[in-house]
Amino acid sequence: MTPPATTAAADAIAALERLAGLPFAKGHGTGNDFVLVADPDGGRVLGEAEAAALCNRHLGVGADGLIRAIRSSALPEGRAVLAEEPAAEWFMDYRNADGSLSEMCGNGVRVFVAFLLDQGLVQLAPGEVLPIGTRAGVKRVERRGRGFAVDMGPWEFIFPAQAQTEAADSTVEAVGLDVARPALSVSMGNPHTVVALAEAAELVGLGLHTAPAVEPTPPHGTNVEFVVPAEPLVADGAGTITMRVHERGVGETQSCGTGACAAAVAIRHWAGAGAPDRWHVNVPGGRVEVAFVPGPEGREHVELAGPAVVVAHGTLG
Numbered sequence: 001m002t003p004p005a006t007t008a009a010a011d012a013i014a015a016l017e018r019l020a021g022l023p024f025a026k027g028h029g030t031g032n033d034f035v036l037v038a039d040p041d042g043g044r045v046l047g048e049a050e051a052a053a054l055c056n057r058h059l060g061v062g063a064d065g066l067i068r069a070i071r072s073s074a075l076p077e078g079r080a081v082l083a084e085e086p087a088a089e090w091f092m093d094y095r096n097a098d099g100s101l102s103e104m105c106g107n108g109v110r111v112f113v114a115f116l117l118d119q120g121l122v123q124l125a126p127g128e129v130l131p132i133g134t135r136a137g138v139k140r141v142e143r144r145g146r147g148f149a150v151d152m153g154p155w156e157f158i159f160p161a162q163a164q165t166e167a168a169d170s171t172v173e174a175v176g177l178d179v180a181r182p183a184l185s186v187s188m189g190n191p192h193t194v195v196a197l198a199e200a201a202e203l204v205g206l207g208l209h210t211a212p213a214v215e216p217t218p219p220h221g222t223n224v225e226f227v228v229p230a231e232p233l234v235a236d237g238a239g240t241i242t243m244r245v246h247e248r249g250v251g252e253t254q255s256c257g258t259g260a261c262a263a264a265v266a267i268r269h270w271a272g273a274g275a276p277d278r279w280h281v282n283v284p285g286g287r288v289e290v291a292f293v294p295g296p297e298g299r300e301h302v303e304l305a306g307p308a309v310v311v312a313h314g315t316l317g
C-alpha cells in the first residue's frame with residue numbers, strides 16, 4: 001500500500017498538477033540552477049506554492065530558484081522600474097526554492113538574459129546593453145566572453161555605523177566551526193553576511209546542510225558567505241578568493257552571484273588601502289569575476305561577470 005504523502009509533498013503534487021502543460025527551461029550560472037518560465041503578460045499563477053513545487057528536487061523539476069520572464073508593465077514592481085528606466089521592458093520575477101521572493105539574483109539575471117535570447121524575446125548585439133527590471137532596481141547586462149557582465153549597482157553596509165568603525169558587525173556560528181566568527185553584512189539589493197576563514201580545510205569542513213546562525217541577523221534574513229583568501233591574496237592586480245554559500249530560502253548552492261559581490265566588498269574592506277578593485281571568486285560551480293567601477297551617478301558600482309547557459313527545455317506533464 002502506498003503511504004500517504006506528507007502535507008508538504010501533497011501541496012507540491014497539487015501545485016504541479018495545476019501547472020500541467022506549462023513550458024519551461026532549465027538553466028544555470030556556475031551551477032546556481034533555475035527553472036525559467038516565459039509569462040510575458042503575467043497570465044500564469046506562479047506564486048510561492050508553484051515556485052516551491054517546481055524547484056523541489058524530488059517531486060518537481062528541481063532548482064535553486066524559479067525565474068519568471070514577465071513584461072515590466074504587467075506587475076506593480078515592474079511599473080515602478082519603468083518609471084526609472086522606460087527601456088526595461090523585461091522584469092526578472094525571482095523566487096527562491098522555498099517559494100520566497102528575493103530582491104535580486106546575480107547569477108539569475110545572467111541566466112535570465114540567456115533565456116530571453118533563447119526564447120527570441122530580445123536581441124543583444126556585442127557592446128549593446130540590455131536593461132532588466134528587478135526588485136532591486138534596473139540592472140544593465142551586456143555580453144562578455146561566453147557569458148554576460150552585469151552592472152549590479154552600488155553596494156551598502158547593512159549595519160553602517162559598526163562597519164565603519166569596527167572590523168566586524170556580527171558573528172556567525174556554523175557546523176564545523178569551533179567558535180563563532182566575526183562577520184560583515186553587505187547589501188547587494190539582497191542581504192549577505194560574509195565570514196573570512198583562515199584556510200581551505202575550514203571551508204571544506206563546514207556543514208552547510210544546517211543554516212548558519214547570524215547575530216544580529218539583518219532585518220529580512222541573510223545569505224551567508226564563507227570565504228578563504230588565496231595565498232598570495234593579490235596577483236597581477238587582481239585578488240582571488242574561494243567561497244561557499246548558504247542561501248536564504250534555498251540552503252547550500254554551487255554559486256551565488258550577489259554573494260560573490262558581497263564577499264569581494266568585505267574582503268577588500270578588510271584588506272584595507274591598496275586592495276585591488278578586481279576579484280576572481282571561485283565557487284564550487286566555477287568562477288565569477290567581480291570589479292568595482294565608477295557608476296554614472298558618482299557612486300561606486302559593482303560589476304559581476306560570468307557564464308550563463310540554458311541547458312534544457314521541457315513541458316510539465
Ligand SMILES: N[C@@H](CCC[C@H](N)C(=O)O)C(=O)O
Binds near residue numbers: 101102248
Ligand atoms: N543565487 C543568487 C541569490 C538568490 C537570492 C538569495 N537566495 C536571497 O534570498 O537573497 C545570486 O546568484 O545572487
